Amino acid sequence: MLFNRRRQGEISKMKIKEVDKIDTMQKDSNVVKALSNLEQRLCKVLSRVEIVGKKGRLVPVLMTYEMREWITLLLEGRQDLGAVHEENEFVFARSFYGSKGHLRACDSLRKYSQLCGAKYPETLTGTQLRKQLATLSQLLCLKENEMDMVANFLGHDLKIHREYYRLPMEIMQVAKVSKLLLAMEKGGSALAQGQSLDDIPIVDEEIDQSNISTEEEEGEGTEDQLTAIKRSKADKPHPAGKQCKKKKTVTKRPWTEEQKAAVNRHLHHFMVLNQLPGKSKIDECISKEPVLSTRSWKNIKDYCRNTMKNQVR
Missing domain, CATH: 1.10.10 (Arc Repressor Mutant, subunit A)
Known part of the structure; x- marks a missing residue:
């Protein structure tokens, strides 16, 4: 559940017959051969299982080799110990009272998020984990087909995915649109047809020179920036007869x-x-x-x- 960012209900209800159909990639597949070396290696070490998700749609679950070993050991143990009802069809079956039901992933996650010593255990929930994946995928500027792939993996409709899992607009406006404004401020020479907002080249010096905030001018800027500002002011000629106050020098203290x-x-x-x-x-x-x-x-x-x-x- 943690690895796949799946809904807790989907993982809880995983059935033995679904695991029996575990899908490993064919090494000689033409599609696999067209992938990068890294992607081909991932296809060798990861397996894929389709389970029933929300509204009856099939959704994938990716498993590492270690996860497959755990599942195998779990299924062998239930047969050897006889602790699980023989008609129980769930992988994560209840092992008491002759139950035919399954364990709830949300209960396990809640329990172990507290026991593991996490600083913010309340954030380790199925909903928050799915939101993290869906939201951060917005940072990658994925193509239409790639965004569709992520949405399908999460079991979302693409329209719902975009509407409910987008980055806060104020962050996007400052981080993305500001680059367009800075480029236009310089005459627009850095802009070219077909560029995305992420492709616009902005030099660090442009940010330092054009965007020193009021806070920084009053003393909240970096020590390097403040030193540069003070030097530039000190170099300016002063009216005759007027004496200048000696400027304070900023001593940099290295961070340990x-x-x-x-x-x-x-x-x-x-x-x-x-x-x-x-x-x-x-x-x-x-x-x-x-x-x-x-x-x-x-x-x-x-x-x-x-x-x-x-x-x-």
Whole structure:
């Protein structure tokens, strides 16, 4: 269920007759030969089973070699021990009271998400896992047929998939449409027919020069940016007779591995979504990590910003 992001009801009701029809890819298939080397290797190590999904449609379940071994051991054990009713047709059968029913995947997931020590066990649910796959697939700018493939795998209609599992619009507008605006600001020379928003080349310097926010100008920018701004102001000629105040120099303090790990423990999910954390979240992070006591919330926000920029590079 975790690997396939399947609905809990679909996995719970998997039947022995469905597993008996496990599908392994033919090595000499013309379709397989046309795939990349990596894709051909995946076809060798993964197997596919079709089970009955929502509204009676058939949906696939992919299994690794280890999963197939587990299923085989499970089915052999029920025969050897005689703990399962002989007429029980489910793979994950109940083994008590002569039941012909099945175990519920949601109960198992709820139990072990607590026992495994996960920081946010409430997010480890079938619904959240499926939403994660469906939503992040929007980041990949998949072609029509590829999006259709993902939707079919999840058991969705493509229209429903697009309507209910899209990235937050504010993120997409900032991350995607802004590239078009920056390119047009430079005269549009970087734009070409047939380009997608992901294909528009934007140089990092353009972002630094064109998008220094008010917060950064007031002191929340990166230390490198602030130093550059101060130097440029210092180089400007001043009216005669007026004395300039001496500018403060910013001393860079390298981040230790312990400090980086502490930030990532609490704020990594923001950086994955290319989203800067707010002050309240950063203050909460500082309060829980003594190693960050020498860092201000602005320092940590700058670290997150620079980390996201490096990921893009």
